[in-house]
């Protein structure tokens with residue numbers, strides 16, 4: 320589980336200090352789902368970076384399974400990220416010169432698996448997102464939805480505990496958006512992942528059982544009874 324206490328993040332912009340997060344307290348249980356919404360500049364991406372160990376808070380603690388990510392060495396943080404945390408982005412972030420299968424395999428390289436096992440697990444992960452027929456396609460040969468499915472396979476191939484998503488449907492049309500959300504929902508149910516998603520999409524936020532709103536670096540969390 321995640322336990323954030325007093326998470327503060329300040330950026331320096333020239334002489335100015337930007338308070339992106341101002342003392343965030345947040346708990347997300349194992350297998351829990353959270354949508355993060357809020358106006359532009361509210362601190363959503365910054366919070367996701369803290370959760371993903373991609374950046375460190377200026378103050379406060381980001382505890383994942385009893386370990387404070389804020390205090391880890393870079394090497395241990397990299398290890399936690401490659402073992403436990405899968406991340407997907409609006410822009411897919413696939414490597415253009417690698418096939419779908421090779422892109423997915425990159426997530427397994429830090430785990431020290433043999434090439435044959437990497438290949439097999441990458442193929443399995445692509446099958447699980449409906450891309451079993453697209454293993455040798457380059458990103459440029461796939462639609463936006465297929466590229467995002469590849470990115471999802473890359474995030475999940477290592478069986479992470481946590482899936483973080485920053486506007487995962489932001490570059491997709493409405494029907495592809497629904498299709499990707501169905502994939503994510505199915506994987507969340509199947510794998511018992513913790514799933515934390517930043518979205519501007521108010522329709523997606525309305526469907527979510529737990530929604531955190533970030534405004535000017537401050538958080539409020541609303542829970543809905545699940546239908």
Ligand SMILES: Nc1ncnc2c1ncn2[C@@H]1O[C@H](COP(=O)(O)OP(=O)(O)OP(=O)(O)O)[C@@H](O)[C@H]1O
Nearest residue numbers: 330331332337339358359360361362363364365366
């Ligand atoms: N690397 C940085 N250097 C300086 N300021 C930054 C940096 N990253 C973010 N900020 C500032 O921190 C604040 C929060 O930014 P953040 O990107 O977290 O907001 P957001 O809610 O994700 O916005 P959006 O919806 O536009 O993506 C903003 O004022 C932003 O300008």
